[in-house]
Amino acid sequence: MKDLDFKSLVISGLTIAFSILWVRSYLKHQSTIPAFVGTKGFFSYYLAALHLLWNGGDVIQQGYTKYRDGLFRIPKLHRWDYVANGKQRIAEVASAPEEILSFNYGVEDIIQADYTIGPQMTSYPHNATVVRVGLTRNLGRCFPQILDEIVHAFDDVEALKDNSDWKLFQVMPIAMQIVARTSNRVFVGLPLCREKKYLDLILNYTVTVFTRGTIIGLLPALLKPILGPLISTRKSSIRHALKFLGPMIDERLRKDDECGSDWPGRPTDLISWLIDVAEGEERTTSALTLRVLATNMAAIHNTSMTLTSALFDLTAHPEYISPLREEAERVIAEQGWSKAALGSMHKIDSFIRESQRLTGTAPVQMPRKVLAKNGFTFSDGTTIPHGAFLTVSSIPVQYDPDHYEHPNVFDGLRFFRMRDESAQEGGTFTRHMVSTSADHLVFGHGRHACPGRFFAATQIKAMIAYILINYDVRSETAGVRPPEQCWGLLRWPNPWGRIWLRKRGSAE
Ligand code: HEM
Numbered sequence: 359m360k361d362l363d364f365k366s367l368v369i370s371g372l373t374i375a376f377s378i379l380w381v382r383s384y385l386k387h388q389s390t391i392p393a394f395v396g397t398k399g400f401f402s403y404y405l406a407a408l409h410l411l412w413n414g415g416d417v418i419q420q421g422y423t424k425y426r427d428g429l430f431r432i433p434k435l436h437r438w439d440y441v442a443n444g445k446q447r448i449a450e451v452a453s454a455p456e457e458i459l460s461f462n463y464g465v466e467d468i469i470q471a472d473y474t475i476g477p478q479m480t481s482y483p484h485n486a487t488v489v490r491v492g493l494t495r496n497l498g499r500c501f502p503q504i505l506d507e508i509v510h511a512f513d514d515v516e517a518l519k520d521n522s523d524w525k526l527f528q529v530m531p532i533a534m535q536i537v538a539r540t541s542n543r544v545f546v547g548l549p550l551c552r553e554k555k556y557l558d559l560i561l562n563y564t565v566t567v568f569t570r571g572t573i574i575g576l577l578p579a580l581l582k583p584i585l586g587p588l589i590s591t592r593k594s595s596i597r598h599a600l601k602f603l604g605p606m607i608d609e610r611l612r613k614d615d616e617c618g619s620d621w622p623g624r625p626t627d628l629i630s631w632l633i634d635v636a637e638g639e640e641r642t643t644s645a646l647t648l649r650v651l652a653t654n655m656a657a658i659h660n661t662s663m664t665l666t667s668a669l670f671d672l673t674a675h676p677e678y679i680s681p682l683r684e685e686a687e688r689v690i691a692e693q694g695w696s697k698a699a700l701g702s703m704h705k706i707d708s709f710i711r712e713s714q715r716l717t718g719t720a721p722v723q724m725p726r727k728v729l730a731k732n733g734f735t736f737s738d739g740t741t742i743p744h745g746a747f748l749t750v751s752s753i754p755v756q757y758d759p760d761h762y763e764h765p766n767v768f769d770g771l772r773f774f775r776m777r778d779e780s781a782q783e784g785g786t787f788t789r790h791m792v793s794t795s796a797d798h799l800v801f802g803h804g805r806h807a808c809p810g811r812f813f814a815a816t817q818i819k820a821m822i823a824y825i826l827i828n829y830d831v832r833s834e835t836a837g838v839r840p841p842e843q844c845w846g847l848l849r850w851p852n853p854w855g856r857i858w859l860r861k862r863g864s865a866e
Contacts, residue, residue, distance in 0.1 A: 391440065391740065392424075393431045407433040414847040415753060418721035422754035429740055436576050440748045441722055442736075448750050448796040450736055451724055452804020459734050459748065461806040464725035467747055469571035473586035475655075476648050484635050485652055490809040492631025493544070497816055499626060500544050501697040504817060507543035507551065508824055511536040514552075524860045526834060529669050530853045533662040534561055540817055541657050545628035545650060546603065556602045559595075560654040566591055567655060599647050603629075607643045628653060661814045664710070664718055665821055666851040670840055671713040671768060672822070673833035673857045678770045679826065682706050686823035700819045708774035710818055711791045714800045715756045716768060717842055720849050722749035723799040724806075752799040753849075761797040791815045830860045 410417050410432060418441065421430040427444030442451060451459060462483045466472060471479045479485075493500075512518055515532055538561055542551035550556055574586045610629055613621060624630055632649050639645060672678060685705045693699040726748045728734045733741040734748070742748050757765045762772075773789040780787040788795065792811045794803040801808035808814075825831065833839070840855025 391429050391431050391742075393433070393438070403433050404435075407435050410434070411846050415721045415844055415849065418751050418847070419754050422751040429736075429742070437747075440742050440746055442748060442750045443754075445796040447736055448724075448755075448799075448803060451726060451748065451750055452796075452802075452807075454726070454734065456729075456805075458728075458730040459726040460729045461724075461726060463727035463729060464747065467575065467727055468725055469567050470574040470582075470586065470590075471567075471571070473574050473582065473590040474567045474571045474592060475652055476592060478640070478645065478648070479652060482640060484640075485649060485656065486806070486809045488628070488631045488635055488649070489653065489656075489813070492634065493628065494809065494812045496626055496631075497812060498697045501695075501816065503543050504540055505695050505820060507540045508536065508817075508820055510552075511539045512824065512828070518859070522861050524830075524832075524858045526856045527859050528854060528856050529666045530662065530851065530855065533665045533669070534658065536821065537662040537665060537817065538654075538658050540821075541654065541661070541813075544813075545653065546606065547625055547627050550602060550606070553602065559598055559602070560651065560658065563595055563599075563651050564655045564659050566595065595651065596644055596648055599651055600644060603647045603650055604643055607646050611641070611643065611646075657810055657814070660808075660810075661817055663851050664714060664814065665818050666855070667717045668710050668713045668818065668822055669825070669831070669857055670833075670851060670855055671709070671717075671770070673831050674837060674839035675768055675770060676832060678709060679831065681771075682709060682822070683826040686826045690823070690827065695820075697816055700816060700823070703819060703823060704777055705771060705774050706819055706822055707791045707815075708772060708777070708789075709770040710815075710822065711773050711789065711798075712768060712770050714791070715762070715798060717849075717851065718800045719752045719756060721751065721753045721847050723752040724750045724802050724804075749847075750799065755797055755799060758797070791819070828862055830862055832858045834858065 417432060421432065421441055422443050424430070425443055427446065429440060429442050429447070431438045431440055442448065456462065462480045466480045469475070471477075515535060518527070518532070535557065538557045539551050542557070542560070545551070570589050570591065574582060574589050577585055607629060610625075610633060613624075614633055619630075619634060628650060629646065632646050633641065636646060636649075640649075672682070682705050685703055689699050689702045693702065726734075728742050728744055728746045728748060731744055733743045733746070735741045755761065759765050776789050777787045789798075792801070792815050794801050794807045794811075796803060801811045834856045840852035843850050843852055
């Protein structure tokens, strides 16, 4: 189909879709659950939906303040969504069975995975198991490769070469490159993890899936099967990825079929872990390629955004550089580089967790779709209808003075002190970077809490320790942290934010 035809089709489709949806969603907004302020009439509904796009964080904060342990509805352009507040409700969402309150269909709803990635992501969601069983259990074993790739990645980033003088760096693109390489050293190994075109493909894949998924999500159900495949780039992405991954996966499958799954020298990587659980149609080269793309999508952007935020915090609060560097140097001198050594870096762990508490989450988390025919009923009897989309407030929870002392203050050693107090009282410490709870939702909570968080923490802690040991850092403007970017209910670190970097040991 010619470009022009395609564009006209999409524009006409979207126009029809919006008209139908505007009327439908307005008509459907009767519910006993309170609606967000200013949404009583047809026009005020859409004004509030537009307001949410520019002020998502404020809307969720107001809903949290007003309905502290309750529920409220927020107007989206195409429907009402539900938001739950309070420890008890979070616990109930976190523990609800998948067939009642579905994480997989929640994600499907956000990125329209059936169209953008493939229907098997929702119908056969085994990525979490692969990460939990394959990746997390092998982290200690894979650590030397992770470290080796961090060292090479820093050496190879053109902008970081020969920087014996202070230089200004745009953090996010470099963080993306380094995290993509390090992750793929474990996912697909050398030499592919250093291939620029492959890295570009996986970095662009996430952006494409999210943007096209958002457009498809606005279409009414009737139009999705017609326009969804035209808007999505699912098939071309797989074709492109097969060029890089196809020969390697073909060969791995052939060898496994011939020798079983424990032949000498079988790589310890994502491809092997995926093959270990794949059956039937999943045990094909193209299905496995799709899983590699999907795992990259879950992993890379979240990890690089967390690294970027932590570097903004480190440079905006330079008083932490010295104690964190002292810790990194001391632990490495005593134990050498290992996953266990990272476990002894308590100040760095606390610092990154604090950075995540303040800027590492969106206004809402834990997306869930109500699958139960009779809806999802909380223990107080409130019911969310079948088919509705539910999340929980998360930024407000992490800025709540009932949960954290001086919640708006960046206190990099907050959790380090709690660890000390807990040790003195003989208690169990539950505030590690990877710990989830109803007052720390960065990685979600409960049965779908991020299974990749142990890998992410290993990477980010190793990278921060490596930077502290090898580089001097300072903010572009003393004490100023590049502001976060927000749109709707999304929030991410400033992609243009820069910091100064200089190789250590250079003359003042
Ligand atoms: C700092 C980095 C990361 C952050 C902030 C993060 C955050 C999250 C969040 C919020 C969820 C949803 C939890 C819920 O709704 O209850 C999630 C799920 C998931 N994450 Fe991560 N993630 C990170 C890194 C990773 C990495 C490195 C991987 C893979 C190697 C990964 C793989 C997954 C998978 C497979 C799921 C789905 C879990 C399921 O189906 O039960 N994530 N992540």
